[in-house]
Amino acid sequence: MGQDISAMVASPAEVGLPHSKSFTDWVPGLRTLREYRTAWIRNDIVAGVVLSTMLVPVGIAYAVASGVPAIYGLYATIVPLLVYALFGPSRILVLGPDSSLAPIILGVVLPLSLGDPDRAIAVASAMAVVSGAICILAGIFRLGFITELLSKPIRYGYMNGIALAVLISQLPKLFDFKVESAGPLRDLWSIAMGVLGGKANWTAAALGGATFAVIMLLKGSKRIPGVLIAVIGATIAAGWLHLSETAGVKVLGPVPQGLPVFTIPGLQISDLVPILIGGTAVAIVAFADTSVLSRTYAAKTGQRVDPNQEMVGLGAANLAAGFFQGFPISSSSSRTPVAEAAGAQTQMTGVVGALIVAIVIVAAPMLFQNLPYAALAAVVIAAAIGLFEFADLGRIYRIQRWEFWLSIVCTAGVAVFGAIPGIVLAIVLAVIEFLWDGWRPHWAVLGRPDFVDGYHDVTRYPEARRVPGLVLFRWDAPLFFANAELFEQRVMDAVAASPTPVKRVVVSAAPITSVDVTSADALTDLSEKLKAKGIEICFAELKDPVKDKLKRFGLFTQFGEGHFFPTIDSAVNGYVRDYKLKWEG
Structure with missing residues (x-):
């Protein structure tokens, strides 16, 4: 990894409240509307019509996959598209129900709802509210x-x-x-036993398999709506052949008529902890997906997208979904390319798509009553296959195997324990990975090789000349609580291993980007131990912000200004001068 911990942590200015922003900075949709060109209208309307052909079947499919009735997938499509058009910074991103969130939502909804559809949507809506609130707060406090x-x-x-x-x-x-x-892998065993035990409906499986095949065959086309064609074909086949009556194929049935209304999710006290955990997991995954997709399309269009405003836009869309009978949503890596290929210019495309979905709910609620659940499953499975990443993992295996196995452990955690424990495991692994290089970093004693400029690690340059009585010690990480004791020990080891009696230790401090209280106290202890041996400690190339911290901690005065050198060369020259040595650098 080789990343400095301090470089990965935001400065107070970055974490604090944002600098003054205008009203249109907070509501980018108004600025887009003000700058809207009449030449864009046709493109946005056509793209919105094309987009709507995917919004209905995909919204229904992901609702079922998330453990809530189908109609709520359409509600979770309409409301977020309208809200993101106001608060979202991207002009092309399409938001809605997503396959990557479905197992997280299902993992919370299933045990809490116990098959009650009203409880299921209340729990799912509450997760959207939690996710939305987290994203909005993170965006306001610039935690993108x-x-x-x-x-x-x-x-x-x-x-x-x-x-x-x-x-x-x-x-x-x-x-x-x-x-x-009971968890993905145990569920897989139950499914295998069910199929072998004769529970499978092979007519439904064949219909789902055909739906899947059509989707995958047409997946590469940006102009042919493969999902819509496959779903319509399965719906016509099931209705025309009366498969629900003759073969027992389960179908969606009539979709309730009506638009979403403002509703505060009704919860029980016992629901709060799993909903908070699930909502947080959704927020992390949704923003990770959205930020990557948003940056990708921003680069294509030459538009800059503020990641903190992206969090606000995503959060507002989730919050609105939660209060209007929806469930958590994210950006869509399948619907966004459809909008782009159809010529979308602005978020008006999403608005048109949302209005068409609303018209379908009001005017044609029976349109998908013969849609087989097996076909919906095929839609979700096709989307799930697109989530797998193998090619780049192969590259990671070749260049850094421990990170490859870290990835595999994370996959196994989700597969064995489920999505919610999986996100906790992913965060724990990320923290461990984040700290690892700083906890046990590389360090080196430096010498001066002939025919090479500068001072370098003597283990890599065994012939490097070392200044008699001087230990040049480099520590390749920030100094913080986890490595302070090790730093002290490594300096003492370097002193003990010196080929000549040591008079001075110079810490090559350029890689040290931060010092905390624990490590500052460790420096004091180290100084006392060295002083007891008649050795003084100095620092070279210490960064000014780190030096400022040492001043606050009182160490700068304690060591004395003369113990800080701007370069290694000046530190060596100072030592040679102080001890009147003959040394040619």
């Missing part, structure tokens, strides 16, 4: 950097685990029978 603390291998591992969990969760629906959920 937080998701960057999850390394790429850990993100891959978590998303691969999520993809596997999504895929496994849909297999019972594909085969048209139920299993009691």
Whole structure:
């Protein structure tokens, strides 16, 4: 990794409240509306119509995958699109129900609702409120950097685990029978036993398999709506052949008519902890996905997107979804490209798409009554397959195997324990990875090799000349509580291993980007131990912000200004001058 811990932590200015922003900075949609060009209208309307062909079947599919009735997937499509059009900074991003969030939502909804659809949507809506509030607060306090603390291998591992969990969760629906959920791998065993035990409805499985095949065959096309074609085909086949009556294929049935209304989710006290954990997990995953997708399309269009405003936009969309009978949402890596390919210019595309979905709910609620659950499962499975990342993991395996295995452990954690424990494991692994280099960093004693400029590690340059009586010691990490004792020990080891009696230790401090109270006290202890041996300690190339900290801690005065040198060369020259040595650097 080789990253300085302090470099990965925001400065107080970055974490504090943002600098003064205008009203349109907080509501970018108003600025877009003010700058809107009449030439964009046709493109946005056409793109909105094309986008709507995906919004309905995908919204229904992800609602079912999240453990809530189908209609709420459409509510979770309409409201976030309208709200993000106001608060979102990206002109092209499409938000809505997402496959990566489905297992997290299901993991909370299933045990709390116990099959009650009203309880299920209340729990899911509360998760959206929690997720929205977290994202908005994080955006206001400029914490958009937080998701960057999850390394790429850990993100891959978590998303691969999520993809596997999504895929496994849909297999019972594909085969048209139920299993009691007990974690992805245990569920897989139950599914296998169910299929072998004759529970599978092979007509439903064939219909779902055909739906999946059509989606995958047309997946590469930006102009042909493969999901819509596959879903319409499955719906026509099930209705025309009366498969629900003749073959027992489960279908969606009539979708309730009506638009979402403002509702405060009703909860029990016992629901709060799992909802808070699940909502937090959703917020992390949703923003990680959204920030990556937003940056990708911003780079394509040459538009700058503020990650903190992106958090506010995502949070506002989730908050609105939670209070209007929806559930947690994220950006969509499948619907956004559809909007782009159809010529979308602004978020008016999403508004048009949302209005068309609303019209479908009001005017044609029976449109999808013959839609088989197996076909919905195929839609979700196709999306889950797109979440898997193998190619780049192969590259990571070749260049840094321990990070590859870290990713695998993260995947296994999600697969064995489920999505919620999986996100906790991912965060714990990220913290461990974050601290590892700083906890046990590289260190070196330096010497002067011939024919090479500067001072370098004597283990890499055994022929390097060392100044008699001087130990040049480099510590390649910030000094903080976890490595302070080790730093002290390594300096004493270097003194003990010196080929000549040591008179002075010079710490090459350029890599030391931070010092905390614990490490400052350790420096005092080290100074006393060295002084008892007749050795003084000095510092070279110490950064000014770190020097400022030493001044606050009182160490700068304690050591004396003469013990701080701007360069290693000046530190060596000072030592040579003080002890009247003959040394040619």
